Amino acid sequence: MNFTAVASIYRFEMARFFRTVTQSIVSPVLSTSLYFVVFGTAIGSRIQEVEGVSYGAFIVPGLIMLSVMTQATSNASFGIYFPKFIGTIYELLSAPVNFLEITLGYVGAAATKALFIGVIILLTSFFFVDISIAHPFWMMGFLVLTCVSFALLGFIIGIWAGNFEQLQLIPLLIITPLVFLGGSFYSVTMLPPVWQTITMFNPVVYLISGFRWAFLDTADVPVGLSLLAIALFTGACVAAIWWIFRTGWRIRE
Amino acid sequence: MTSIVSVRDLRKAYSSGFEALKGVNLEIEEGEILALLGPNGAGKTTLISTICGITLPTSGTVAVGGHDTQSGYRGARDLIGLVPQEINLEPFETVMNSVRFSRGLFGKPRNDAYIEKILKQLSLFDKKDSKIMALSGGMKRRVLIAKALSHEPRVLFLDEPTAGVDVELRKDMWDVVADLKASGVTIILTTHYIEEAEAIADRVGVISKGEILLIQDKAELMSQMGKKQLVVDLQDVITDVPAKLKSYDLEVGENGMSLIYTYDTKGERTGITTLLNDLQKAGLQMTDMKTQQSSLEDIFVGLVKETA
Numbered sequence: 177m178n179f180t181a182v183a184s185i186y187r188f189e190m191a192r193f194f195r196t197v198t199q200s201i202v203s204p205v206l207s208t209s210l211y212f213v214v215f216g217t218a219i220g221s222r223i224q225e226v227e228g229v230s231y232g233a234f235i236v237p238g239l240i241m242l243s244v245m246t247q248a249t250s251n252a253s254f255g256i257y258f259p260k261f262i263g264t265i266y267e268l269l270s271a272p273v274n275f276l277e278i279t280l281g282y283v284g285a286a287a288t289k290a291l292f293i294g295v296i297i298l299l300t301s302f303f304f305v306d307i308s309i310a311h312p313f314w315m316m317g318f319l320v321l322t323c324v325s326f327a328l329l330g331f332i333i334g335i336w337a338g339n340f341e342q343l344q345l346i347p348l349l350i351i352t353p354l355v356f357l358g359g360s361f362y363s364v365t366m367l368p369p370v371w372q373t374i375t376m377f378n379p380v381v382y383l384i385s386g387f388r389w390a391f392l393d394t395a396d397v398p399v400g401l402s403l404l405a406i407a408l409f410t411g412a413c414v415a416a417i418w419w420i421f422r423t424g425w426r427i428r429e
Numbered sequence: 430m431t432s433i434v435s436v437r438d439l440r441k442a443y444s445s446g447f448e449a450l451k452g453v454n455l456e457i458e459e460g461e462i463l464a465l466l467g468p469n470g471a472g473k474t475t476l477i478s479t480i481c482g483i484t485l486p487t488s489g490t491v492a493v494g495g496h497d498t499q500s501g502y503r504g505a506r507d508l509i510g511l512v513p514q515e516i517n518l519e520p521f522e523t524v525m526n527s528v529r530f531s532r533g534l535f536g537k538p539r540n541d542a543y544i545e546k547i548l549k550q551l552s553l554f555d556k557k558d559s560k561i562m563a564l565s566g567g568m569k570r571r572v573l574i575a576k577a578l579s580h581e582p583r584v585l586f587l588d589e590p591t592a593g594v595d596v597e598l599r600k601d602m603w604d605v606v607a608d609l610k611a612s613g614v615t616i617i618l619t620t621h622y623i624e625e626a627e628a629i630a631d632r633v634g635v636i637s638k639g640e641i642l643l644i645q646d647k648a649e650l651m652s653q654m655g656k657k658q659l660v661v662d663l664q665d666v667i668t669d670v671p672a673k674l675k676s677y678d679l680e681v682g683e684n685g686m687s688l689i690y691t692y693d694t695k696g697e698r699t700g701i702t703t704l705l706n707d708l709q710k711a712g713l714q715m716t717d718m719k720t721q722q723s724s725l726e727d728i729f730v731g732l733v734k735e736t737a
Contacts, residue, residue, distance in 0.1 A: 262520070
């Protein structure tokens with residue numbers, strides 16, 4: 177393992193993040209605050225408790241997940257797409273590094289950024305609602321796993337994308353709907369039975385449910401199933417990236 | 430001399446069906462400067478990209494320092510530094526960080542003293558904390574070279590290093606190349622400036638349409654293929670080569686005021702002495718004479734035309 181290379185990629189990517197740290201932090205904090213004002217305070221005050229907690233507290237895990245998933249995906253996809261776009265990818269391809277090292281560097285950095293933003297949103301939410309975290313260790317575990325798995329997905333999107341439109345396409349058309357329909361703002365049990373069944377095919381449901389369990393100790397699906405889903409998703413992404421580097425698809429053609 | 434880069438029957442066909450390399454064989458000796466000459470689209474960049482691992486070959490093998498570039502890619506790539514043709518740099522990063530990143534990528538421990546030495550050598554030291562986007566085109570090209578040298582490579586590939594570069598910088602680059610050669614680095618450069626190959630290379634390879642047409646010692650190539658011409662200026666106008674001189678390869682020059690004699694520099698006798706005697710016997714008055722030798726450019730154009 178060329179750990180020096182992994183650390184170099186990681187540092188280089190994090191430097192990009194810290195160059196624009198203000199906008200990296202301000203925008204998620206602002207959008208989260210807006211969600212709390214609109215959903216938590218304005219609408220939430222007219223909603224009775226959901227699963228034993230106030231609506232404001234109920235949406236905290238979903239809100240964090242929403243931001244973390246989109247941030248991990250967009251950071252990772254941009255991180256690898258940008259070198260492709262400006263041509264600096266030649267350096268990665270001609271360096272003595274393998275796919276695992278490149279992936280660790282880029283995905284690690286993207287996941288760190290997403291985690292950073294997730295924690296900031298969590299801290300922001302303390303200003304708006306009373307929340308208690310039932311299983312802090314598992315909460316961090318789910319958060320980290322989500323950051324990593326969606327950064328892996330973003331990495332694949334970044335390699336696949338041939339232009340900036342395509343880079344935005346998947347997050348916009350697939351990830352955002354899946355996250356919104358994944359129980360960020362409601363409990364799956366609130367849906368009609370048919371939609372409850374359909375929802376079970378949405379992988380994001382398992383992630384949000386597991387994360388919410390770590391906060392509230394109640395879940396839509398068993399926690400074990402949530403962990404299995406996230407493990408499968410991560411495994412599928414790693415396999416796809418391994419295949420991409422083995423065949424040179426979209427990179428070494 | 431042992432070869433440090435060994436290319437065997439290398440083929441590359443792109444998915445569009447275009448065959449960029451059609452069975453290239455190439456041995457590059459340690460410590461030499463090899464110039465690859467060829468017109469645009471000849472396959473120069475594809476050859477370099479395949480050796481460096483940026484493109485996967487369709488068939489054939491490449492070994493660098495005895496390491497196969499696919500099965501032993503780490504060993505092979507450790508030895509290689511690459512300066513790409515395009516100016517590909519992260520615009521928002523500083524020169525120092527960018528070069529540091531390159532060194533790290535090759536698994537070398539951080540060594541700022543070494544990087545500063547390279548930056549000084551390339552006259553980049555006072556720009557080390559500037560963002561790359563603030564640099565001029567020539568400076569950016571120097572950054573690319575600094576990045577390629579950051580991990581102390583044994584083999585350096587320069588893909589058209591002086592394309593679009595002003596005369597002064599070009600001379601600077603030639604100096605850098607000479608210094609590197611002195612330190613034992615093997616250098617492969619592609620160019621379509623023949624004067625560049627003529628100025629710095631030890632050996633010259635000519636590549637066209639995915640094939641290496643010829644690869645030879647530069648001096649040997651020029652003497653072997655180089656024709657020399659003797660131009661004799663005359664006092665009086667002539668319309669045709671005098672009958673007595675028909676046995677020589679002579680042409681009447683412009684205005685009929687000169688005779689041009691073409692001879693082979695490699696031939697045992699150039700025939701100059703007898704020609705001059707015969708000119709006198711033919712009653713021609715000479716006012717001046719000069720010789721001219723064909724440049725690498727003439728050779729190159731001749732070769733590429735022949736195969737076209």
